[in-house]
Amino acid sequence: xxxxxxxxxxxxxxxxxxxxxxxxxxxxxxxxxxxxxxxxxxxxxxxxxxxxxxxxxxxxxxxxxxxxxxxxxxxxxxxxxxxxxxxxxxxxxxxxxxxxxxxxxxxxxxxxxxxxxxxxxxxxxxxxxxxxxxxxxxxxxxxxxxxxxxxxxxxxxxxxxxxxxxxxxxxxxxxxxxxxxxxxxxxxxxxxxxxxxxxxxxxxxxxxxxxxxxxxxxxxxxxxxxxxxxxxxxxxxxxxxxxxxxxxxxxxxxxx
Amino acid sequence: xxxxxxxxxxxxxxxxxxxxxxxxxxxxxxxxxxxxxxxxxxxxxxxxxxxxxxxxxxxxxxxxxxxxxxxxxxxxxxxxxxxxxxxxxxxxxxxxxxxxxxxxxxxxxxxxxxxxxxxxxxxxxxxxxxxxxxxxxxxxxxxxxxxxxxxxxxxxxxxxxxxxxxxxxxxxxxxxxxxxxxx
Numbered sequence: 001x002x003x004x005x006x007x008x009x010x011x012x013x014x015x016x017x018x019x020x021x022x023x024x025x026x027x028x029x030x031x032x033x034x035x036x037x038x039x040x041x042x043x044x045x046x047x048x049x050x051x052x053x054x055x056x057x058x059x060x061x062x063x064x065x066x067x068x069x070x071x072x073x074x075x076x077x078x079x080x081x082x083x084x085x086x087x088x089x090x091x092x093x094x095x096x097x098x099x100x101x102x103x104x105x106x107x108x109x110x111x112x113x114x115x116x117x118x119x120x121x122x123x124x125x126x127x128x129x130x131x132x133x134x135x136x137x138x139x140x141x142x143x144x145x146x147x148x149x150x151x152x153x154x155x156x157x158x159x160x161x162x163x164x165x166x167x168x169x170x171x172x173x174x175x176x177x178x179x180x181x182x183x184x185x186x187x188x189x190x191x192x193x194x195x196x197x198x199x200x201x202x203x204x205x206x207x208x209x210x211x212x213x214x215x216x217x218x219x220x221x222x223x224x225x226x227x228x229x230x231x232x233x234x235x236x237x238x239x240x241x242x243x244x245x246x247x248x249x250x251x252x253x254x255x256x
Numbered sequence: 257x258x259x260x261x262x263x264x265x266x267x268x269x270x271x272x273x274x275x276x277x278x279x280x281x282x283x284x285x286x287x288x289x290x291x292x293x294x295x296x297x298x299x300x301x302x303x304x305x306x307x308x309x310x311x312x313x314x315x316x317x318x319x320x321x322x323x324x325x326x327x328x329x330x331x332x333x334x335x336x337x338x339x340x341x342x343x344x345x346x347x348x349x350x351x352x353x354x355x356x357x358x359x360x361x362x363x364x365x366x367x368x369x370x371x372x373x374x375x376x377x378x379x380x381x382x383x384x385x386x387x388x389x390x391x392x393x394x395x396x397x398x399x400x401x402x403x404x405x406x407x408x409x410x411x412x413x414x415x416x417x418x419x420x421x422x423x424x425x426x427x428x429x430x431x432x433x434x435x436x437x438x439x
Contacts, residue, residue, distance in 0.1 A: 002416075005423040006391075011365070012372035013392040017290055019283040027304060028278045034311050035266075035274055 053134045061104075062142060068101055069146035083158075090160040091218040092211045094151055094169040096204065101143045102176045103200040105136070132184055133244045140177050147173070164220040171226045174233025176203065181240040259323045263314070274311075281324060282307065285331050288393055292335040302338050306331040325402040328395070332385070332403060371429075375422045383418040386411055 085093075147169055155162035179199050187195050210217050217226075259277065266273040286303040293299035309330050310323075376387050385404065389395045397415070401408045 002419045002423060005419050005426065008368070008426070009372055009376070009387070009391045009419075009422065012369040015365075015369065017287055019286050023286070023300060024279060024282055027282050027307060028275050030304060031274050031278050031307055031311055032271055034308050035271060 050134045050137065053131075053138055061139070064104060065101060065139070065142055065146060068104060069097060069143070069150060085154065085158040085160060087160055087164065087220070088211060088215050088218045090151075090154055090158065091165050091168045092207065094147060094154075094165055095172040095207050097150065098143070098147055098169055098172050099176055099200055099203050099207070101146065102140070102180065103197065105139055105180075105196075130245060133181075133241060136177070136180060136184070137241070140173075144173060161220060164218075164223055167223060167227050167230060168218060170230040171233065172203070172207075174230050174237060176200070178233050178237050178240065179203075181237060181244065185240065185244060263323060266314070277323070278307065281327055284393065285327055288328070288331055288388070289335060291388055291392065292339065298338070302331070302334050305338075306334045309334065321402065322399070325399050328389070328393075328399070328403040329405075372422070375425050376418075378425075379418050379421060383414045383421070386414045387418045387422075390415060 148166065151162060151165050151169060154160055155165065180196060183192055183195050183199065216222070259280065262273040262277050262280075266277070282303065285306055286299060289299040289302040289306070290296065293302055306327060310327050313326075313330075376384055379387060382404070386400055389400045389403065390397070395403070397408060397411050400406075401411045404411065406414075
């Protein structure tokens with residue numbers, strides 16, 4: 001029975017529209033012109049492209065990162081005072097800042113995917129995943145510099161152990177950005193922001209629970225384990241970055 | 257395969273290979289865009305944009321697999337983009353003289369064709385797309401799976417569902433083989 005339906009549909013679509021020769025000739029001319037223009041363009045190395053992205057990210061994003069990193073921390077200290085900062089509070093604050101700043105990327109990534117990256121993808125040699133990787137790399141370096149700066153100031157003004165705070169922060173930094181890279185590798189571009197938000201809030205929740213029920217995690221008791229964990233994250237992050245950088249340049253297209 | 261040879265020649269600098277590639281696939285892609293576009297002019301726009309995008313990616317070495325499936329993938333997404341941005345508000349003032357030529361096959365067949373087209377348009381988007389690629393564009397299931405980025409089983413399942421729905425609608429109005437139910 002379904003074979004009859006199939007045959008009937010095929011018969012209905014059997015009458016094909018005749019394409020005019022002029023239309024084909026126009027396309028051939030257009031294609032040749034486009035091909036000749038296209039192949040003359042130079043391809044640049046990824047490192048040069050990476051440096052160019054610093055300018056394309058824009059000063060507004062850097063200002064926002066600076067504002068979110070530094071000002072709330074100092075306003076908090078001004079009202080609460082440095083004496084209220086304990087080892088646990090310091091580490092918790094640094095870790096939450098790490099997550100919060102990385103989540104700042106979300107509107108940027110969303111905007112990039114929705115408005116810019118498909119055009120850039122079409123105009124350049126690099127796929128959308130490589131573009132995203134380059135921007136994530138630059139933003140994460142900026143975030144790291146900011147957080148380390150806050151950590152230095154905090155350890156200068158309080159009895160907080162700088163080494164322990166930095167190791168805990170680096171561990172969480174590794175967790176955040178490895179998660180981001182994995183999502184970029186595995187999730188469709190259009191769903192990336194949702195997954196990233198869920199991951200960020202999940203990490204914040206875990207941090208809050210740890211502060212409440214397992215404060216020893218932050219006081220240096222597990223320093224060696226956390227340090228090893230940070231090294232593993234660093235290695236895995238480099239591995240994921242190289243995978244993305246070496247990925248075949250698949251075209252990422254918009255879904256309905 | 258001929259297309260592999262052509263692409264190899266094209267990348268080696270033989271731009272006449274481009275002519276042959278266009279002649280091979282442009283009519284097919286244009287017919288595909290005709291299904292989605294409000295009129296022939298916009299279909300031509302979409303088909304041209306598909307080829308221009310394909311050329312850009314080809315020139316930058318960003319292409320893998322079969323060229324035909326690659327072209328169709330771009331065509332599917334170009335039509336989606338255009339539908340979202342340009343075609344939604346479009347009012348067609350298509351000139352009758354500019355219509356593409358159809359091969360006339362009789363009034364009953366023409367009425368049946370219109371009915372089948374209408375039923376296909378009523379299908380859910382993914383099923384409609386699979387049905388169009390299979391029956392209108394004569395693509396193989398494997399090719400459709402690559403274009404739609406679905407597993408083969410999903411393509412088969414969607415096709416079965418589409419046939420089932422169309423069959424049900426046809427049975428409501430007549431018999432599945434096109435004969436009116438004379439009772």
